[in-house]
Amino acid sequence: MSVNLTLLIVMGVLYACGIYLILERSLTRVLLGLMLLANATNLLILATGGYAGLAPLFNKSTDPRDYNDPLPQALILTSIVISFAVTAFMLGIIYRTWALARQDDIQDDAEDRRVAKTPSFDAEDDSVVPEETSEFPVTAVTEAAKEGGPL
Amino acid sequence: MNIASLAPLAVVLPILGAALTFALNRNPLAQRAVSIALLSLTLLLECWLLASVWTTGTASVTLGGWQPPFGVVMVVDQFSSLMLVVSSVISLAVLVYATGQGMADGDREAPVSIFHPTYLILVAGVSNAFLTGDLFNLYVGFEILLTASYVLMTLGGTGPRIRAGVTYVVVSVVSSVLFLIAIAMIYGATGTITMADLAIKLAELDPGTRNLLHVMLLVAFGIKAAVFPLSFWLPDSYPTAPAPVTAVFAGLLTKVGVYAMVRTETLLFPGDTLNTPLMVVALLTMLVGILGAIAQSDIKRLLSFTLVSHIGYMVFGLAMSSVAGLAAAVFYVAHHITVQTSLFLVTGLIERRGGSSSVDRLGGLAKLSPLLALLFFIPAMNLAGIPPFSGFLGKLGLLQAGIALGTPLAITLVVGGVVTSLLTLLAIARVWNRAFWRKPEDADYPAAVLKDTAAVGLLPRTMVGPTAALVVFGVALTVFAGPLFQLAGNSAEQMLDRTAYIHSVLGGNAKVPGIAAPQGDAPTGAVPQGGGK
Numbered sequence: 001m002s003v004n005l006t007l008l009i010v011m012g013v014l015y016a017c018g019i020y021l022i023l024e025r026s027l028t029r030v031l032l033g034l035m036l037l038a039n040a041t042n043l044l045i046l047a048t049g050g051y052a053g054l055a056p057l058f059n060k061s062t063d064p065r066d067y068n069d070p071l072p073q074a075l076i077l078t079s080i081v082i083s084f085a086v087t088a089f090m091l092g093i094i095y096r097t098w099a100l101a102r103q104d105d106i107q108d109d110a111e112d113r114r115v116a117k118t119p120s121f122d123a124e125d126d127s128v129v130p131e132e133t134s135e136f137p138v139t140a141v142t143e144a145a146k147e148g149g150p151l
Numbered sequence: 152m153n154i155a156s157l158a159p160l161a162v163v164l165p166i167l168g169a170a171l172t173f174a175l176n177r178n179p180l181a182q183r184a185v186s187i188a189l190l191s192l193t194l195l196l197e198c199w200l201l202a203s204v205w206t207t208g209t210a211s212v213t214l215g216g217w218q219p220p221f222g223v224v225m226v227v228d229q230f231s232s233l234m235l236v237v238s239s240v241i242s243l244a245v246l247v248y249a250t251g252q253g254m255a256d257g258d259r260e261a262p263v264s265i266f267h268p269t270y271l272i273l274v275a276g277v278s279n280a281f282l283t284g285d286l287f288n289l290y291v292g293f294e295i296l297l298t299a300s301y302v303l304m305t306l307g308g309t310g311p312r313i314r315a316g317v318t319y320v321v322v323s324v325v326s327s328v329l330f331l332i333a334i335a336m337i338y339g340a341t342g343t344i345t346m347a348d349l350a351i352k353l354a355e356l357d358p359g360t361r362n363l364l365h366v367m368l369l370v371a372f373g374i375k376a377a378v379f380p381l382s383f384w385l386p387d388s389y390p391t392a393p394a395p396v397t398a399v400f401a402g403l404l405t406k407v408g409v410y411a412m413v414r415t416e417t418l419l420f421p422g423d424t425l426n427t428p429l430m431v432v433a434l435l436t437m438l439v440g441i442l443g444a445i446a447q448s449d450i451k452r453l454l455s456f457t458l459v460s461h462i463g464y465m466v467f468g469l470a471m472s473s474v475a476g477l478a479a480a481v482f483y484v485a486h487h488i489t490v491q492t493s494l495f496l497v498t499g500l501i502e503r504r505g506g507s508s509s510v511d512r513l514g515g516l517a518k519l520s521p522l523l524a525l526l527f528f529i530p531a532m533n534l535a536g537i538p539p540f541s542g543f544l545g546k547l548g549l550l551q552a553g554i555a556l557g558t559p560l561a562i563t564l565v566v567g568g569v570v571t572s573l574l575t576l577l578a579i580a581r582v583w584n585r586a587f588w589r590k591p592e593d594a595d596y597p598a599a600v601l602k603d604t605a606a607v608g609l610l611p612r613t614m615v616g617p618t619a620a621l622v623v624f625g626v627a628l629t630v631f632a633g634p635l636f637q638l639a640g641n642s643a644e645q646m647l648d649r650t651a652y653i654h655s656v657l658g659g660n661a662k663v664p665g666i667a668a669p670q671g672d673a674p675t676g677a678v679p680q681g682g683g684k
Contacts, residue, residue, distance in 0.1 A: 022325065030321055037328045044332060048339035071339065075287055079331060082294045088325055089301055093316060100310050107314050109387050115446055 003047050011047070014040035026104050027097060031090045038083035042076045049073065155210030155227050157196060158282055161235060164193045165275035169268040174526040176264035183250045184266045190246055190274065194239040194641035201232040207639040209651040211284060219284075219656050220348035226284035227587070228652060229642035234281045234410055237485050240624060241402045241492050242274045246494055250396035251613025266306065273299035275398070280407050284656055287336055289411065290542070297323050300404060303671045311391045315626045319388035326374035340364065347656035349394065350418050350649060354664035358424075365420045369429075372415065375407025378466055379436035386443065389458075390451035394499025395577065396453060401458050402492035406484055409465050410539060416469055417477070417646040429470035430560050435572040437463030444578045450498045450508045453582065454491070457534065457575055461487055464571075465563050468549050471556055477643035479548030482636055486533075486541040486628055493530040493621040501527070501586065504610055513586035514594035516655060522608065524587050529622050531583065533629075535576040541629040546572055548636070602673040 014036045021033025053068035098104060168189035172182045204210065209228040213219060249266065276296025283289050301323070305316035338344055340360055341352040353361055369380070377385040385405070389397050416429075440460025447453040465487070468480025502508045504520055517524040533540040546568060553565040585594075628635060645651050650663050 003379075022321065026315065034324050034328075036320070037325070041328055041331050041335065045335040045338070048335050048621060070324075072335075072345075075334075078287070078291065082298075082327075085298055086301075086320070089298070090320060093305065093313060093320065096305075096308050096313050098319070100308075100313060106317055109314070111390075111452060112387065115448070115452075118446065118448075 003050075004052075007043055007047055011040050013042040014043065024107055027090075027094045027106060028104055030106070031087065031094065034090070035083065035087055038079065042079060045072045045076050045079070154200060154529070155225075156212050158210075158212055158225050158227050159214065160196055161193055161200070161278040162188050162275050162283060164196070165278065169275070172267040172271065172506075176268075179253075182264070182267050183253075184272055187243070187246060187250065189271070190239065190243045192401040193274070193278075194236070194243055197235040197239050200227055201229075201236050209645065209655040211655045212404060216528070220343045220345040222552060223288045224284040224345060224347070224656050225282045226347075226656060227282065227651060228645060228655075229411075229638060230413070230646060231281045233481070233638060234406070234487060235278060236404075237488050238277055238281070239274070239402050241488055242270075242277075242399060243620070244621045244624075245395045245399045245402075245492065245496070246270060247617040248614050249393075251611055251617070252393075252395060263508055265302065267303045269625065270399075271297050272296075273303065277403050277407055281410060284346050286337065286346055286349065287347075289603070290327070290330055290334060290465065293407070293411075294327060296404065296407065297327065297671075300400060304392050304400075306393060315391040317390040317627075318384050322374060322384040322388075326371050329367065329374070330371035336366050345656065346414070346418055347653045347661070350421075350653055351657075351661065351664055353419055361420065362424060364640045365415070365425060367427065368415050368419070368580065369412065371458055371619065372408050372411045374408075375405070376412055376466075377405050377440055377459050377462055378432055379459070379463070380432070382436065382440065383461070385459055386452055386455040389455045390449065394495065394502065398495035398499070401455070401495050402488045405458065405462060406488050409462065409469075409484060412466070413469055413477075413480070413646070416472065418649060418652060421472075421647070421649065426470045426472055427560065429466055430564055433463045433466035433470055434558040434564050434567045435463075436460065436466060437543055437567055437660065441571045441574040441578065445574060445581075448510050450501065450510060450582055451495070453578060454494055454498065457578065458491055460571055460575070461491075461534070463545065464549055464568060467568065468552065471552055472647070473556060474640065474643045474647060475552035475553055475555060476549065476649060478636065478640040479545060479552055479640035481642055482541075482548060482632075483545035483675070485635065485639075486545045486625075489621065489625045489628060490530045490533045490542065493618060493625055494534065494619045495525070496521070496621060497527045500610060500614060503614075505586065510582055510585040511595040514589045515587075515591035517587040518655065519591075522615065523610070526615075526618055527587070528583070530625055531579045533625055535579050536572045539629060541625065541632055544629070544632050545634070547654045602632075 018036035018040060020035045021029045021036065024030060024033070024146070049069040049072035053063060054066050056067045056070040094104065168186050171185050171189075172675075175181045175185065204227050204290060209226065211219075211224050211226045214223045214224070215223065249270070253266070272294050276292050279295060280289055281290035283292055299317065301320050304319050305312050334344060337349065337353075339385055341349060341354055343349055343352055352365070356364075374381045387428060389400055392400065416425075437460050440456050440458075440463065444453050444456035444460060447456060461483075465480045468478075471477070498508055500523055501513070501516065504523060505513045505516055507513060514555075529540075533542045534548045536542040548566055550565050553561045553568070640656045653661050653663050
């Protein structure tokens with residue numbers, strides 16, 4: 001199987017830029033990064049089809065080895081449609097974030113921050129057990145048990 | 152022509168329903184009727200499929216007349232049909248619950264005209280992922296269900312949901328890209344993406360290449376299944392969605408990831424090449440997940456962490472790659488889908504009755520609404536694995552299989568499993584003590600509704616009904632655990648044997664390769680199954 005070196009290099013550059021961009025905190029850059037990743041993957045799928053060849057329209061006089069492999073192109077078509085839908089949806093989310101918060105950044109989870117600040121001591125679970133407040137009178141037996149003496 | 156030819160209907164019917172409900176978006180009543188009717192029909196069809204696979208064995212159907220390995224195939228075997236039936240029961244119950252909520256609330260937070268079509272598309276994607284026998288079609292199934300889940304996750308577009316939705320969408324898209332890269336590389340290496348054909352051709356590859364492909368697929372599915380180092384996104388994103396949406400996500404989406412992992416491990420990459428790392432990951436998933444759960448005070452977040460933690464049990468059963476371990480994992484998946492979904496539905500009810508889902512603000516619910524307490528108590532004890540519930544039986548099966556395996560790592564996992572089970576009980580007991588048993592006055596910031604004993608109208612029958620039905624279904628899994636374990640055992644045997652699957656797709660003459668020896672230090676030969684490492 002032969003591959004096109006230019007395509008491979010372009011693919012590598014796209015992956016590198018895409019990974020750099022999705023690590024950003026700005027949503028628009030994350031979206032651009034995801035688009036680059038999707039396109040780099042499309043190039044990768046194209047590369048798995050091998051060398052360029054004739055259009056795969058059946059003709060009895062053509063040697064089968066001259067045809068291009070049509071399956072990767074079908075796969076790319078599907079993946080383009082999917083990434084189109086996801087990109088449109090992401091744009092909608094980014095617009096909504098802007099409308100709600102006037103910012104383009106990914107926000108922290110408030111509940112996460114709250115749980116992280118919680119002290120390890122919990123008043124309800126960890127405090128000393130309060131004195132007996134039951135309406136039943138304290139008997140000699142429970143008194144003895146409290147002091148650890150013989151029953 | 153057999154019953155399996157009807158299998159694609161499990162995908163087509165919900166999509167048809169989505170189109171119809173979308174056309175009927177001016178008429179909520181008709182929308183509800185159509186979606187519930189079509190999902191019930193799908194459930195009946197899937198029960199029929201399960202019954203026929205049970206008697207006649209694995210069957211496959213080729214779509215569009217393209218013969219495998221060229222066209223897309225759908226394969227119905229015992230595992231996939233079991234998953235289909237359980238997932239449809241869940242989605243039907245959640246749909247009725249959501250309808251009830253919509254009728255009670257006037258659709259303020261969940262616009263019903265979008266909810267029904269999207270929900271049905273989600274169900275179609277899940278069915279497609281369970282049925283397909285083609286790797287790229289599995290990717291398409293994942294994308295169908297993920298795209299629908301993006302919409303459901305951000306339903307209503309409120310601030311917290313958008314924030315959670317961003318994390319969820321970005322992580323899901325990255326995992327999909329990884330999956331697609333893995334598919335491209337597998338196609339480049341073998342020239343096929345039909346799973347049955349891959350089972351034969353991957354065995355002929357160089358072990359190094361095969362391991363690379365194997366790890367890439369597992370990472371992609373690991374993100375979707377929320378296995379430990381890749382599980383960070385789940386507790387951040389699930390709890391903000393509407394209660395029915397969280398319930399169906401928790402029950403189904405991660406399990407689709409687990410299902411894909413099971414298929415990868417048993418059909419595409421059999422043998423024990425990655426069993427040790429998988430076991431370590433399973434142990435970490437169980438412990439880190441449950442320790443996260445203990446720190447939470449919000450019930451939805453706590454349940455999300457227990458969800459992550461219990462994925463570890465399924466990965467443990469899978470990593471043993473013995474019939475007993477895999478059978479227990481299959482049983483555990485069926486049990487966990489039901490129990491986790493019922494708990495999230497009950498949490499939705501708690502939120503309505505108590506005005507909050509934070510245990511700091513709740514109290515005295517057991518006295519206020521004994522029915523609610525009962526509905527919470529049964530699945531909660533089931534989740535913690537208290538005998539005689541199905542959670543106990545599933546864990547017992549896993550622990551027995553681990554002890555039968557007997558390696559030091561397996562024994563460590565058995566201990567870890569018991570510890571996780573006890574910690575789950577602790578986490579659940581904290582919720583029970585605070586939300587249900589203490590007096591409302593003892594709550595840190597009691598919600599005003601708690602003192603209003605007359606507020607019965609907060610729990611409409613249309614919401615309590617499906618929750619109760621799901622809890623009863625969970626108990627039924629316990630009562631009929633015998634036949635279910637037998638079904639799980641059969642499907643585990645079939646999956647490890649692979650002959651039925653490959654023959655049903657490629658015809659009876661296809662040669663089933665033996666299990667490849669790890670790292671290729673011995674010639675490929677049949678290693679006795681059921682032994683693990």
